[in-house]
Amino acid sequence: MIAARHRWYVPLLFVGPILVVQCTFLFTPLVNTFVLAFTNASTVGGGRFTGLDNFTTLFADAEFWAAVGRTFLYALITVPLIVAISTSLAILVNTSLRGSAIVRSLLFSPMVMPLATVAVMFQFVLRSDGLANQLLRGLHVISDPLPFLTSSHLALISLTLVTVWRGCALATLITLAALQNVSREQDEAARIDGAGWLRRTWSVTLPQVRGTTVLVAVLTSISALRVFTEPYVMTGGGPGDATETIVLYLFEKGVAPGTQAGYASAISLVLFVFVLAAAAVTWGASRRRAA
Amino acid sequence: MNEQTVSRGEATLRWVLMLLASAVVLGPLLWQLSTALKGPGESTTGFLSGLVPSDPTLDNFTTAFTQIPLAGYLANSAGIAALGVTTNLLLATLTGYALARIPFRGRNLYMAALLATAALPFEVILVSTLLVTRNLGLQDTLLGVVLPQAVSITSIFVMRQAFRAIPDELEEAATIDGAGPVRTFLGIMLPNVKGSLAVVTVLGFLDSWDHFIWPLVVLSSPDKYPVNVGVQYLSGAFSADQRVISAAALVVIVPPLLVYLLLQRHVFSGLAGGALKG
Numbered sequence: 012m013i014a015a016r017h018r019w020y021v022p023l024l025f026v027g028p029i030l031v032v033q034c035t036f037l038f039t040p041l042v043n044t045f046v047l048a049f050t051n052a053s054t055v056g057g058g059r060f061t062g063l064d065n066f067t068t069l070f071a072d073a074e075f076w077a078a079v080g081r082t083f084l085y086a087l088i089t090v091p092l093i094v095a096i097s098t099s100l101a102i103l104v105n106t107s108l109r110g111s112a113i114v115r116s117l118l119f120s121p122m123v124m125p126l127a128t129v130a131v132m133f134q135f136v137l138r139s140d141g142l143a144n145q146l147l148r149g150l151h152v153i154s155d156p157l158p159f160l161t162s163s164h165l166a167l168i169s170l171t172l173v174t175v176w177r178g179c180a181l182a183t184l185i186t187l188a189a190l191q192n193v194s195r196e197q198d199e200a201a202r203i204d205g206a207g208w209l210r211r212t213w214s215v216t217l218p219q220v221r222g223t224t225v226l227v228a229v230l231t232s233i234s235a236l237r238v239f240t241e242p243y244v245m246t247g248g249g250p251g252d253a254t255e256t257i258v259l260y261l262f263e264k265g266v267a268p269g270t271q272a273g274y275a276s277a278i279s280l281v282l283f284v285f286v287l288a289a290a291a292v293t294w295g296a297s298r299r300r301a302a
Numbered sequence: 303m304n305e306q307t308v309s310r311g312e313a314t315l316r317w318v319l320m321l322l323a324s325a326v327v328l329g330p331l332l333w334q335l336s337t338a339l340k341g342p343g344e345s346t347t348g349f350l351s352g353l354v355p356s357d358p359t360l361d362n363f364t365t366a367f368t369q370i371p372l373a374g375y376l377a378n379s380a381g382i383a384a385l386g387v388t389t390n391l392l393l394a395t396l397t398g399y400a401l402a403r404i405p406f407r408g409r410n411l412y413m414a415a416l417l418a419t420a421a422l423p424f425e426v427i428l429v430s431t432l433l434v435t436r437n438l439g440l441q442d443t444l445l446g447v448v449l450p451q452a453v454s455i456t457s458i459f460v461m462r463q464a465f466r467a468i469p470d471e472l473e474e475a476a477t478i479d480g481a482g483p484v485r486t487f488l489g490i491m492l493p494n495v496k497g498s499l500a501v502v503t504v505l506g507f508l509d510s511w512d513h514f515i516w517p518l519v520v521l522s523s524p525d526k527y528p529v530n531v532g533v534q535y536l537s538g539a540f541s542a543d544q545r546v547i548s549a550a551a552l553v554v555i556v557p558p559l560l561v562y563l564l565l566q567r568h569v570f571s572g573l574a575g576g577a578l579k580g
């Protein structure tokens with residue numbers, strides 16, 4: 012592109028507005044988070060520098076580490092499920108069969124449904140007399156209703172259902188877009204060599220969309236570590252603390268007036284480290300498998 | 303896509319599996335609809351036989367609008383969406399244009415900063431953003447809800463791609479005709495990216511309808527809640543009638559669903575152009 016010469020203020024006309032917004036609502040809070048993490052500030056102000064005190068407390072905070080454990084378990088359940096189901100669905104609907112376009116639209120549709128409202132809906136589905144128990148009892152799989160949301164053993168796993176139900180929509184869309192760009196020549200060559208459908212899909216087609224699979228895994232891991240809406244709406248973190256996740260703990264510690272903004276900022280930073288690490292690990296693991 | 307003829311066996315298998323997948327997506331929604339259409343006399347807990355309401359009624363929808371403040375929540379959401387779409391359009395267009403066509407010192411650095419902040423989860427700066435918003439006196443206001451999430455990185459990259467695709471000749475011709483940078487932008491460039499403006503509008507609407515944790519945190523008066531927050535707030539009340547909440551939840555889901563079904567092309571090109579190629 013030929014760089015047109017502009018007067019000095021012209022770029023400012025265009026990037027000025029966003030710089031004002033971002034300096035106020037992005038860069039300032041980001042820097043402030045780093046500063047507050049080393050103070051004992053409350054959410055109504057005050058606070059003085061306390062060095063690493065917040066982090067020392069945090070590393071010994073059993074409730075926090077329990078929340079960390081639950082959040083990682085949440086990721087360990089949802090990420091493989093979403094990757095496997097969405098990849099299968101994408102292969103399934105990657106066809107020109109009559110009517111398949113309608114199925115595609117339908118399968119993608121949960122991604123536009125507001126998550127909090129979906130969670131309200133599933134709260135009813137998973138009640139003792141809700142749809143899930145009606146089906147399981149009607150089909151004689153179980154005799155007594157399962158306490159999906161009221162058992163401390165089951166609640167966290169029940170919440171993952173909602174995440175997977177909604178998360179598969181976008182993941183399938185992304186994977187299908189990649190599948191549609193795969194060339195048919197290699198598949199044809201493998202077919203002539205006598206490779207069956209399963210073999211061709213696994214060894215020829217899927218390796219060509221590996222980059223996309225990794226992207227889906229990274230995006231899903233990050234959103235799993237940030238999980239808040241599902242437990243907040245459906246269980247409030249309970250029963251007991253059974254579904255209290257990192258962000259829910261952060262929310263309890265640093266949002267209400269008078270709570271500990273400094274301590275919550277330290278939690279925020281640890282969350283940030285987890286998110287970056289998860290992205291790096293998912294990325295790295297997939298690279299090694301590819302090599 | 304698959305052009306070759308498909309064997310009958312494969313077609314049948316695909317159809318069975320596609321119907322199964324569709325049932326998993328549709329099931330909870332249809333059950334919700336069935337619950338919402340049932341009168342107070344009819345059980346919501348029976349198996350399958352009770353799936354079709356024997357005496358369907360719209361009473362629950364009426365109740366949702368008259369006895370719980372659903373209309374107010376919808377109005378709040380509409381206001382938030384309108385302002386959010388406006389800020390997204392304004393900021394994404396200006397920024398995308400500068401990143402695509404106006405060389406300035408530090409442009410590459412700013413691009414890198416934008417990409418880096420895309421990896422920053424909002425929850426990390428939640429507490430500090432709340433403090434900033436409170437200090438500016440914007441807590442519990444519409445501006446306070448919208449400004450911290452005024453523009454998405456995706457919108458910026460959608461607009462950047464669109465402006466990059468415009469041929470240089472068009473800009474040169476405008477310059478030779480004596481048009482200044484602002485007139486070139488408004489008169490020549492903007493009319494050429496209408497499609498992308500539509501994409502940003504659609505994505506901005508869907509985003510603002512889905513936002514949850516920030517409005518929940520920054521708004522202290524329940525009567526200012528958007529629908530997404532309001533419906534879950536009501537569902538937690540002891541007096542909540544499952545039928546009425548179901549009706550309300552459906553009302554919340556329908557607007558983004560309609561936008562998606564009618565404007566799928568825009569949703570997809572936005573997600574593909576911004577999130578993947580950006």
